[in-house]
Amino acid sequence: MQQRSARRSNRDRTEATRADLIAAARKLFIEKSYAETGTPEIVAAAGVTRGALYHHFSDKQALFGAVVEQEAEAVAREIEGAAPPSLNARDALIAGSDAYLAAMRAPGRTRLLLLDGPAVLGRAEMDAIDNRHGNRSLREGLVAAMRARTMKKLPAEATTALLAAAFDRAALAIEAGGSAEDYRNVLTALIDGLSRA
Incomplete structure (x- = not known):
């Protein structure tokens, strides 16, 4: 004992x-x-x-990787918390988008995940981290919308990658002083543009 x-x-x-x-x-x-x-x-x-x-x-880079992984995990938790299964697929994607933008406002997060992360760890490692966390949530939401036939059937990986890049660019622009409302409206329009008429 x-x-x-x-x-x-x-x-x-x-x-x-x-x-x-x-x-x-x-x-x-x-x-x-x-x-x-x-x-x-x-x-x-x-x-x-x-x-x-x-x-x-093993070294400072490995420690940095652990910091980035933890940050990416925190962002994914906020996205998933904002988009419960009770929401329809389109509304879950919008709620997840809003949660992503809010989560990226945490002090230093855009620098860690969008600037230093790719520079220090490399694009391939950052993509792997993103695919375990935020991009995984986004991909699941897109696939759910496609299965529910509320979104056009498109290649899930390519759609995820391109929308994730738009979200990241919006987070960087907002961090630099851009209008959060303007970027939110454009991201919503992108999601709605993929929706079936």
């Missing part, structure tokens, strides 16, 4: 250390950028040793 709780305690400590590293790295990557952040700053901010950092992550 004591061994089991000691093991659980060690696992809890390990998870807490990993979470502290990710949180400290996220804060620094947003404040300074990936390139300007050193691992000594990260371990100091997390209150751990360099050994602890390298126990959990």
